[in-house]
Structure formats: C-alpha cells, structure tokens
Amino acid sequence: MRVRREMCVTVASTQASSYCVPQFPLSAVKTVYCSLRFIYLFSILFATGFASAAQVARIDDETALKQAYAHLYNFDFTGAQDILDRQRQVSPQAPLLPATKAAAYLFSELDRLRILELDFFTDDDKVVDRHKLIPDPAIRAKFFQTVEETEKLANARLATKPDDPDATLALCMTTGLVTDYAALIEKRRFGSFALAKKSHIWAKKLLDLKPPVVDAYMTFGTAEYIVGSLPFFLRWFVHMDSVEGSKKKGIDELELVSKEGKYYGPFARMLLAVIAMREKRPWDAETLLAGLATDYPANPLIREELARARKMANPVIAGPGTKK
Numbered sequence: 001m002r003v004r005r006e007m008c009v010t011v012a013s014t015q016a017s018s019y020c021v022p023q024f025p026l027s028a029v030k031t032v033y034c035s036l037r038f039i040y041l042f043s044i045l046f047a048t049g050f051a052s053a054a055q056v057a058r059i060d061d062e063t064a065l066k067q068a069y070a071h072l073y074n075f076d077f078t079g080a081q082d083i084l085d086r087q088r089q090v091s092p093q094a095p096l097l098p099a100t101k102a103a104a105y106l107f108s109e110l111d112r113l114r115i116l117e118l119d120f121f122t123d124d125d126k127v128v129d130r131h132k133l134i135p136d137p138a139i140r141a142k143f144f145q146t147v148e149e150t151e152k153l154a155n156a157r158l159a160t161k162p163d164d165p166d167a168t169l170a171l172c173m174t175t176g177l178v179t180d181y182a183a184l185i186e187k188r189r190f191g192s193f194a195l196a197k198k199s200h201i202w203a204k205k206l207l208d209l210k211p212p213v214v215d216a217y218m219t220f221g222t223a224e225y226i227v228g229s230l231p232f233f234l235r236w237f238v239h240m241d242s243v244e245g246s247k248k249k250g251i252d253e254l255e256l257v258s259k260e261g262k263y264y265g266p267f268a269r270m271l272l273a274v275i276a277m278r279e280k281r282p283w284d285a286e287t288l289l290a291g292l293a294t295d296y297p298a299n300p301l302i303r304e305e306l307a308r309a310r311k312m313a314n315p316v317i318a319g320p321g322t323k324k
Contacts, residue, residue, distance in 0.1 A: 005217060061094050066263070068100055074298035077108040095153035095170035099177075102146040106177050109139050115184055116301060133185050143181065147174045153273060172202030204242055208227055215264040218255040218271070224250030224274060251275065266292060273305070282312035 064087035071080035085099045091097060110116050113133050150170050157167035176199040182188040200223070206216040220242065228247035254275075257268035269288045276285035289306040296302060 017108070056145075060090050061097065065096065065100060068104070069263055072104060072107065073296045075111060075301065076298065077104045077111075080104045083157055093153060094166065095150050095157065096166050096173075098146050098153070099150040099170040099173045102150060102174065102177055104145055105139055105143040105146060109136060109143070110184065112136070113185065117305070133187070135185050140181075143177075147178060150174050165206065168202055168205060172199050175202075177201045213262075215257060215261045217257050218261070218264050220270075221253030221257065222271060223248045224253060226250075260273060266295060270302075273309070277309065277312075282309045285309040286313045 046323070049182075064083055066082045068080040071077070071083065077189065081101050081104050084097050084104070088094070088097045107116070109252060149175055154167040154170040157164045158171075161167070179199065202220060203219040204215050211261040223243045224245065225247050227243055227245040230245070230252060251272070254268045255274050259270060260267050261268055269292055273285040273288040273292075276282065276288065286309040289309055293299070293302050293306050
C-alpha cells in the first residue's frame with residue numbers, strides 16, 4: 001500500500017486556518033511553485049485592469065484608470081499614483097482607484113528588486129530562490145494601508161449589492177496583490193496558494209458578465225499554459241476551475257487579449273514574449289517587444305529585454321558553422 005505523506009500549512013486569510021498539501025520530491029515542488037508564482041504575478045496584474053463602463057457616471061473613473069495604466073506601462077509609478085489621487089477626490093467611494101494605486105506601489109517595489117525582468121521568469125532557479133529580499137518599509141506600509149482602504153470600500157458596496165463588479169474586482173485584486181507580495185518579496189510559498197485560487201474564482205465571475213470582460217482571459221490563458229506545461233501526474237494536484245491544461249488554448253486566449261483587451265492588450269503581448277523566450281523562440285519575442293518599445297518608449301525594461309531578445313535571435317556569425 002502506498003502511503004502519501006502530507007504536511008500542514010497555515011494560510012493567512014481572514015482567520016488562520018490549516019490545510020494539507022502533498023509532499024513531493026524537491027524538483028516536483030519546485031516546478032509547481034514556479035508555476036504558481038508565475039500565475040500570481042500575472043493574475044494580480046490582470047485584476048487591476050477592469051473598470052465598469054456600464055454607467056455614464058463612471059466614465060471619468062475609467063478614463064483615469066486608462067491614463068494611470070499608460071503611466072504604469074511606461075514605469076512612471078509616481079505619475080500613475082498622482083492621477084489616481086486626483087480622481088479619488090471626484091469618486092471617493094470607488095474601490096478600483098485605491099486598488100490600482102496599491103498595484104502601483106507593489107510594482108514599483110518589484111521593479112526596484114528587479115523581479116519584473118523577463119529573465120526572472122525564464123530562469124526557474126531565480127523564481128524559487130528562498131533568499132528573502134529587503135522590502136522598503138515605507139512602501140510596504142503604504143501598500144498595506146491602501147489595500148485595507150480598498151477592502152473597506154469594496155465590502156461596503158457588496159453589503160448592498162452582492163454582485164457589484166467593481167467591488168468584486170477590487171477584492172480580487174487586493175487578494176492577488178497581497179498574495180504576490182508574500183510570494184515574490186517575502187518568499188512565503190504555500191501559504192498564498194489558497195488566496196490565488198480565490199482570485200481565480202473572482203476572475204471567472206468577470207467572464208460570466210454579459211458581455212464578458214475580454215481582459216479576464218489573461219488569468220485563464222496564463223493558467224492554461226502553465227498547467228499544460230506541468231508533468232501529467234502533477235496536474236492531479238494543481239486544480240483550478242475552468243482550466244483544462246492546454247498550452248495551445250492558453251496561447252490563443254492570450255492572443256485574444258492582445259488584440260481585443262481593453263486594458264491588458266500590451267500586457268498580454270509581454271506575457272507572450274515571456275512564453276516565446278521560455279520556448280526558445282527569441283525571434284517571436286523580439287517582434288512582440290519591438291512593438292511594445294514603440295508604444296511605450298519611456299519603459300527602460302522593455303528596451304533592455306528587446307536588446308536581449310534581439311541578440312539571441314540574431315547571433316553574431318563567428319565563422320563557418322559557428323555562432324556566438
């Protein structure tokens with residue numbers, strides 16, 4: 001009889017609780033962990049991007065979010081925060097505004113710690129490195145304070161309208177942000193898995209809207225590709241609703257977002273570039289990054305990654321039959 005060992009992991013949520021996860025060989029755990037953290041990063045980025053345009057009164061908020069995202073894509077985090085602060089004076093009860101500001105805090109910290117580089121996600125050893133990073137204490141305090149403000153606004157809305165899309169999205173986003181801070185900066189591994197699955201459920205609700213929010217396919221496309229890349233036996237233990245584990249379906253959904261996404265077309269192109277680099281297709285990554293560099297010329301990271309992809313796609317010929 002085979003006996004499967006399990007270990008209990010405490011999950012930080014509204015109340016402390018415990019759940020059990022299987023013990024796997026280090027290499028198997030490493031593969032799953034790399035995949036889950038990859039999902040965390042992109043799923044929280046997706047969560048920041050949707051603002052309801054169903055009511056005329058909310059169009060100004062949507063415009064502010066679009067402007068803020070233009071600054072974020074150019075890595076102007078302070079400029080994005082300034083736009084959001086001004087808009088909060090107009091719409092103080094809108095939960096997506098502080099939620100997006102919390103994202104700006106997080107991604108400024110991820111950029112400072114060089115976690116947003118494509119090389120971080122194409123090198124599994126860097127992803128699973130357990131060496132704790134040193135967060136900026138002032139940014140950390142502002143980040144968690146803004147998350148708390150968002151949750152209060154969102155919960156107040158849900159108390160009167162349980163299906164409010166902006167409130168649900170804001171909670172989905174803050175859950176993902178806190179998850180990613182724990183996983184990527186504080187290097188707390190399994191404790192964030194339950195929160196990531198909860199964010200995934202909320203993302204599914206966005207696709208159930210009529211019409212569906214195309215940007216939500218960012219989360220599902222990423223999950224499809226990652227689960228599809230796992231060894232077959234590990235798929236038994238990494239279950240997410242509505243995810244088949246098809247790499248092709250994942251790429252198709254990301255390409256849909258890149259063409260029709262309201263906020264995350266550019267980010268889908270970034271993720272497709274990551275996939276191209278992981279699959280040893282630097283020429284495809286070069287094409288994607290070249291377009292992004294044209295659209296967001298102030299983003300230094302895109303230019304750096306483009307140079308790296310271009311070098312890999314066009315190696316210097318050193319002699320007959322050799323490259324370097």
